[in-house]
Amino acid sequence: MIHFEQVSVQYHDAAAPVLGGLDLTVPEGELCLVVGPSGVGKSTLLGTVNGLVPHFTGGVLHGRVTVDGRDTREHRPRELADLVGMVGQDPVAHFVTDNVEDELAYGMESLGITPEVMRRRVEDTLDLLGLAELRDRALSTLSGGQQQRVAIGSVLTSHPKVLVLDEPTSALDPGAAEEVLAVLQRLVHDLGTTVLMTEHRLERVVQYADQVLLLTPDGPARFGDPAELMAVSPVYPPVVGLGRAAGWSPLPLSVRDARRRAAPLRAALDGRTPPVVPPVTTEPVATVGRLTLRRGPNPVLRGVELALHPGEITALMGRNGAGKSTLLGALAGLYKPDSGTVDAAGLTPHRSKPKELIRRVGLVPQEPRDLLYAETVTAECAGADHDSGAAPGSCRALVARLLPGIDDALHPRDLSEGQRLTLALSVVLTARPDLILLDEPTRGLDYAAKARLVTVLRELAADGHAVLLATHDVELAAELAHRTVILAEGEIVADGPSAEVVVSSPVFAPQVAKVLAPLPWLTVSQVAAALGDPA
Incomplete structure (x- = not known):
């Protein structure tokens, strides 16, 4: 054909x-x-x-x-x-x-x-x-x-x-x-x-x-x-990575195929557990109290209660139209609440001046081109350095770290979806805001680029930044998030440690969890570390 x-x-x-x-x-x-x-x-x-x-x-x-x-x-x-x-x-x-x-x-x-x-x-x-x-x-x-x-x-x-x-x-x-x-x-x-x-x-x-x-x-x-x-x-997907770590041949392509092969692997892992991240106990950097918000005739968010803590990465999940992007927009000051309160890094977002808000709250929207206005990658990075008060070259260094090989002279509109997202992420992260909001941050990124993003976000969390990412990428949530919140019809229906929340849901469980259930393993890296450790 x-x-x-x-x-x-x-x-x-x-x-x-x-x-x-x-x-x-x-x-x-x-x-x-x-x-x-x-x-x-x-x-x-x-x-x-x-x-x-x-x-x-x-x-x-x-x-x-x-x-x-x-x-x-x-x-x-x-x-x-x-x-x-x-x-x-x-x-x-x-x-x-x-x-x-x-x-x-x-x-x-x-x-x-x-x-x-x-x-x-x-x-x-x-x-x-x-x-x-x-x-x-x-x-x-x-x-x-x-x-x-x-x-x-x-x-x-x-x-x-x-x-x-x-x-x-x-x-x-x-x-x-x-x-x-x-x-x-x-x-x-x-x-x-x-x-x-x-x-x-x-x-x-x-x-x-x-x-x-x-x-x-x-x-x-x-x-x-x-x-x-x-x-x-x-x-390659996690199920293939699991097969590689376990030495399976031929490699499985689906969870069903992997489960048929996984009995010896489950036996080898039985009695062990992956490392547990202790809960964050610091005072929150952002809070949402009984937030109700309408976009059109119907409420998109209904009485949402949420606290985001420094050093904690939270995954916000739910079906399309559940209100994830609207919640991020409320925290970034894009929407005025109909009722309830929003406090982000000590500011009321919708009442704050953008110049004041940008250094406290950073949002990368689902459509990254909304943040990009310069004629070249170089100019975009220079503007981000200036607006955030960062040292010259800070934004460009972050772009190179997240996705090497982007041409400085290209117009942002000529970048691929993944490259444009990387540039927008770098523009926002250059300011190192207290609260980082990411809407579908891995759209258009391959596994290597995702791994580099995971490393950067972990470093930011370790430095005391709070990260909230709205995502459909269950593998990213399993790998990165300390905590997972699930929205449905504008209401929070689950909120807890990622290992508990994603495993309890067949929709949001990662591939490794499905293959090795009922054991508590979520990622290939956890399994590979355990297989390499005879203890």
Whole structure:
């Protein structure tokens, strides 16, 4: 279905091609997962399939990409729209209408599909993606995960033969991600749709892949069986990491496969427990008291009580639309409470001047471009140093530490999603605020970049900063958070040590906990340390 013939892409002024000598065929009716570290060209590869590369991105495409016989060099994206449906990392950038139902219908209108067929397909897609209750909602009022589902639905309604998806579950809670992946499987298995996708959260998707395309910065692309390539891939999900630590061969790709192999490992770990982090007993740096907040006619937060302590990292979890981003916004002064109180680092956020608040409370929003306004990475970093009173070069050093290799001369809009997030994180963290608020801080980051972020946040917590991160990344919560708070319908339904809260929930439990239950292990690093310690 998709043929790459000696494909390489070279951008203007780049020292080397982004892709080099790619030669393979993605068969019809299969799900192909593209994996590799950040910056190896995964998004560029996806863009060659619908003609975005090079017709809109610039650069030079060498070789040939054909989709169902059409050469993408000779057909622009609009001429491939009936064949290839594509959803990028930023769903908002794809929207052209104001509400959910109109957005689902727009692509079909452009293709001249009859109203009767359009109506039926819209209804089918609303049901498939769990969007029926949102059909009349304005797109601007949806949560990030809800917007992602609408973006996927808007291309599904045109019934393309090929779906190209760039991190389709990155903004979704675990339950919604499973729904989307179930839909993709149905399309592949029942309708013969060919799916080409990237996803940094491999723990969600690798078990569904028929083929894996592995891209690395220092070697040729490899295409083949998922288990075989996960054995050599520099990026891999926790269940594969557990298999590597335990010496299993072949490696498991799913929790079910791992549990079938785990009896000897459970026996080896029986009687041991991972280190326990003592609870923080210092006075809180921020408090929320009986907070109720409306956005529109309905309350988004209902009587929320929360205290955040210096030196403590708290994960805020819950399904899309539960109120996580709104709670972070209230702590950052973006929203005025309808009732209740918010105190952050001694300030009432919504009444404080931004210049005063920025050094006490730092928020990285779900859309990092909202923080970026300069023309280059260098200028952005220099502005962050100036605004926060930090030594020159502080922000740029943090960028280099979190994600090496970002070009200083690039405009922030030309960065990848992960690079843009890294820059926004660095801008906020340069001020080293007392309270650090992060909304989906690992979206677009690979496992190595996440590990570097974990190290930085642990150092900040050790220095006495309070960290609250809203996330759907259950593996991040298990690895990093001392405490986990779960929101549902604007109310806190669980609050306690991460080891207790995430294990008690099958939705929010990490892969290692599911494999080794009922033992109290959460992460591969805990298990590897125990296996290496004979005591």
